[in-house]
Structures are given as structure tokens and as C-alpha cells.
Amino acid sequence: xxxxxxxxxxxxxxxxxxxxxxxxxxxxxxxxxxxxxxxxxxxxxxxxxxxxxxxxxxxxxxxxxxxxxxxxxxxxxxxxxxxxxxxxxxxxxxxxxxxxxxxxxxxxxxxxxxxxxxxxxxxxxxxxxxxxxxxxxxxxxxxxxxxxxxxxxxxxxxxxxxxxxxxxxxxxxxxxxxxxxxxxxxxxxxxxxxxxxxxxxxxxxxxxxxxxxxxxxxxxxxxxxxxxxxxxxxxxxxxxxxxxxxxxxxxxxxxxxxxxxxxxxxxxxxxxxxxxxxxxxxxxxxxxxxxxxxxxxxxxxxxxxxxxxxxxxxxxxxxxxxxxxxxxxxxxxxxxxxxxxxxxxxxxxxxxxxxxxxxxxxxxxxxxxxxxxxxxxxxxxxxxxxxxxxxxxxxxxxxxxxxxxxxxxxxxxxxxxxxxxxxxxxxxxxx
Numbered sequence: 522x523x524x525x526x527x528x529x530x531x532x533x534x535x536x537x538x539x540x541x542x543x544x545x546x547x548x549x550x551x552x553x554x555x556x557x558x559x560x561x562x563x564x565x566x567x568x569x570x571x572x573x574x575x576x577x578x579x580x581x582x583x584x585x586x587x588x589x590x591x592x593x594x595x596x597x598x599x600x601x602x603x604x605x606x607x608x609x610x611x612x613x614x615x616x617x618x619x620x621x622x623x624x625x626x627x628x629x630x631x632x633x634x635x636x637x638x639x640x641x642x643x644x645x646x647x648x649x650x651x652x653x654x655x656x657x658x659x660x661x662x663x664x665x666x667x668x669x670x671x672x673x674x675x676x677x678x679x680x681x682x683x684x685x686x687x688x689x690x691x692x693x694x695x696x697x698x699x700x701x702x703x704x705x706x707x708x709x710x711x712x713x714x715x716x717x718x719x720x721x722x723x724x725x726x727x728x729x730x731x732x733x734x735x736x737x738x739x740x741x742x743x744x745x746x747x748x749x750x751x752x753x754x755x756x757x758x759x760x761x762x763x764x765x766x767x768x769x770x771x772x773x774x775x776x777x778x779x780x781x782x783x784x785x786x787x788x789x790x791x792x793x794x795x796x797x798x799x800x801x802x803x804x805x806x807x808x809x810x811x812x813x814x815x816x817x818x819x820x821x822x823x824x825x826x827x828x829x830x831x832x833x834x835x836x837x838x839x840x841x842x843x844x845x846x847x848x849x850x851x852x853x854x855x856x857x858x859x860x861x862x863x864x865x866x867x868x869x870x871x872x873x874x875x876x877x878x879x880x881x882x883x884x885x886x887x888x889x890x891x892x893x894x895x896x897x898x899x900x901x902x903x904x905x906x907x908x909x910x911x912x913x914x915x916x917x918x919x920x921x922x923x924x925x926x927x928x929x930x931x932x933x934x935x936x937x938x939x940x941x942x943x944x945x946x947x948x949x950x951x952x
Contacts, residue, residue: 581877581878582873582874582875582876582877582878583851583872583873583874583876583878584870584873584874584876586878586886587854587855587858587863587873587886589886590858590859590886590888591857591858591859591860591861591862591863592609592861592862592863593854593862593863593865593870594610594844594862594863594864594865595864595865595866595867595870596846596848596864596865596866596867609671609672609673610671610673610674610675610676611667611670611671611673611675611676612675612676612677612678612714613660613663613664613667613675613676613677613678614660614677614678614714614935615656615678615935615936615938615939616935617663618633618656618659618660618663618939619935619938619939619942621633621663622939622942622946628666629663629666632659632662632663632665632666633659633662633663635658635662636655636658636659636661636662637655637659637943637946639654639655639658641654642654642655642658648944649940652940652943652944653680653940655940655943656680656936656939656940656943657693657696657697657700658700659939659943660677660678660697661677661697661700661701661704662700662704664677664697664701664706664711665700665701665704665706668701668704668706668710668711673710674709674710674711674712674734675706675710675711675712676711676712676713676714676736676791677697677711677712677713677714678714679693679694679713679714679715679716680693680936681716681933681936682933682936684716684718684720684721685718685720686720687720687721687723687724687727688724690715690720690721690724691724691727691728694713694715694724694728694733697711697713698711698733708732708733708734709734711733711734712734712735712736712790712791713728713733713734713735713736714735714736714738715735715736715737715738716737716738716739717737717738717739717780717781717783717784717792718739719783719910719913719914721737722737722780722783722784722787722789722913723787723910725737725784725787725788725789726787726788729787729788729789729790730788734790734791735789735790735791736789736790736791736792736793736844737780737781737784737789737791737792737793738793739780739793739795778826778829778830778833778904779908779912779913779916780913781794781826781830781833782830782833782904782908783908783913784841785830785833785834785837785839785841786839786907786908788839788840788841789841790840790841790842791841791842791843791844791861791862792830792841792842792843792844793844793845793846793864794823794826794827794830794843794844794845794846795823795846795847796821796823796824796826796827796845796846796847796848796849796853796857797823797846797847797848797849797853798823798847799822799823799826799847800821800822800823800849803815803816803822803823821856823847824853824856824857827843827845827857827860827890828889828890828894828898829898830843831843831860831890831894831895832894832895832897832898832900833895833898833900833904834895835892835893835894835895836895836896836898836900837895837905842861842862843860843861843862844860844861844862844863844864845857845860845862845863845864846864847864848863848864848865848866848869850869851869851872851873853865854869854873855889856889857889857890858886858887858888858889858890859888859889859890859891860890
């Protein structure tokens, strides 16, 4: 579960109607159990080099500083005390449902019990259909509870087993929208988290055209193709491409950020990149040309992908917001300042909160990512093409294939564990 704790002046996680006055004085003073997440507004150093205007005796932490440039989102499972921790947005997922089910006294437990007592689901004959129905209802019930507790948007995870089924994704999103509407949660308060397969990207395009906002995830580094070995492997994986080998041989250099570029072209509201997972892969593997090229330049492959995608989005004027996840250390946070959202572990946020700093000296606190880089970043003509299923499939390299497969497998297993758990506890007590 990801809970946003600090929102810059303009944030797609906050509906426009709530951005003018999104915090009361009581919310400003709210604190979690382990660290403070609210400070008076600070004037830390901006890109132009302006001096900070905070009072001399004011305590400034690194967390205060970084939240002036990006929205910081804690990477956590369950926070059951919203009076002490006042997030701006949240995500509901299978892992969150498992966490709720494992806590006997959580305020969200009744939302799951209500889903398991649903008459529509109970009437389904096939057990697998009944459990899938319970999962959808539970996601919406918990998501609606969260929507009443946060001022911003609630992102709902779409079943990863639908990752390659465009119509299945759209159908589940429509079901969730209807369920949220029954809880009086309007569509503008909702995001839907979809895997960035081609089918997921196409579903995002169609849903965004309906005014339904999407959050594309599992965006990994993609490699350049070149050589018969890569074509041979790709031919085995995607037999439907057999008619296009000559075309692909002409376009020997295919770009590394195809998923993110295609998602932005589709109009996705949010695209999420797992920075640390790309780095982890690079440490233990070789043979991905794009990663190897970044390493030769002394660059971090994950951070390099974020920078390139951010520049691409702003060069083309797409509405997509960029989110960085799998953050490993504080330096990652500093290197990503200026990105729309950073999902960081609580231990990193706690370290930032505990570090008192002088904005005049320490780290400089300047955004590393600004819209201006879109004007100066050097893109090739091939990197600016209109992406389609053929070119996206051709651009998939070993890092993207392995990370996408393992990521989807993990989400699928979580969904199955939830359904297995529901099967054991159904019917719920006192219903």
C-alpha cells in the first residue's frame, strides 16, 4: 500500500477541486508513529539559486527539503491510525488485502467481510468465479474506505492475470468504477493500476478516452535489438511477428524506453518505473545493450531511464506524470528531485526526517529533473516514432522480459493467495 504524504502545488493525485484547500490545520500537524511528515512551508533553494527564506531558528530536515520538489509516497502495507498519519492518496492491492486479513482489529476488516457476504458473488456456481468476484468487491470496499480517509486519489490494482487481456482489463475497471460509484466515490478520485504490457497500454488508451484515469506499472529497461540471435529469440516468443523480420532488420536499433513512451502516447495519467529493480538486475547480469551502455558512461541504468522518460514526456507535452519506485537509498531520492512522485521505504523517509540540514550548504537541494530537459535531451528519430504492438514486442530485451515476468508472477501469486484465504474464511462470521 502506498500512501502519499506531501503534495506539491499541482498533483495529479489530488483532484483539481481539492487542490486549493487540501489541508486543514489539524491535518498539517498530524504525525505518524515514527516520524513527522508535516513541516511549515519552506523556501529551500530553487533551480535559479535563490537563498532559503526560512527563519533562522527553524529546524529544517532533509525530508522537508525534498518534499518541496517531489511528492513523497511511503512504501508501506497498512497504516490503521489515520489520526496520527494523514496521507494524501493511497493504493489498494492484493498485498494490502492480505495485510488487512492478517490484522484482527483493523478498521478495514469489515470491508472484506462485507465483500464475502455479497449476494451476487455467492450466487456464482464456479468457485473460481466466486472468489474472483470476492476479490473485486473487497478491492472496491477497501478502496472506498480509503477514499473517505484521504483527500486525493485512490489507485486500485487490476488483477495481474489479465495483463495480456485488453478487454478483461477494461471489464474489471468498469466493474470497479461501478462499485466505487455505489459508495459515492466519483471517477475523478480514482486511478487504476495496470501492467504495462501492450494489452495493458491499449486498455489504458481506451479507458483514458472515457475519462477513466490509469496508472501503468512494470516499466523496465528495454534493450536495442541487433543480430540474428535476438531475432531468433524474439521469433520463438512471438510467432505472429514472422512476416516482419525484414522490416525489423532495417530498424536494427530499437529504443530502450518503449513501454513508458507507448504509455505516454496512450495518455496514461501515471507511469511507474522501478529504479532499484533495474539496478539490481544490472549488478547480476550482462548482455542488455542499453544497460551496458549506461554502465559504460558511469550512469545508473534505472536513474538514466527515469531521466530519459521524463525528458520524453515533457518534450512531447504529454499529460503523463512519472513515478519512481524501488528506491534503495537517500541518494536515489536526491537524484530524482523534480520527478512527480517518489515511492520510498519508511526507513529512508525516517532517515530523511531525522537528518537536520542547512539548505544553504547540504546537497544544494536543486531539482535534478525539470521540464526544460525535454528541450535539450538528444532523441533519435526512431525514439520519437508512434509505438505499436510490433515495435514494442521487438524492443523487449532480457532485462525487461525477466523483470516483467517476475513482477507479474508476484502479483498473480498475491491475488491467488487472497482468493485462497477468502475460500478458507468464507462465509465470514456474524453474517
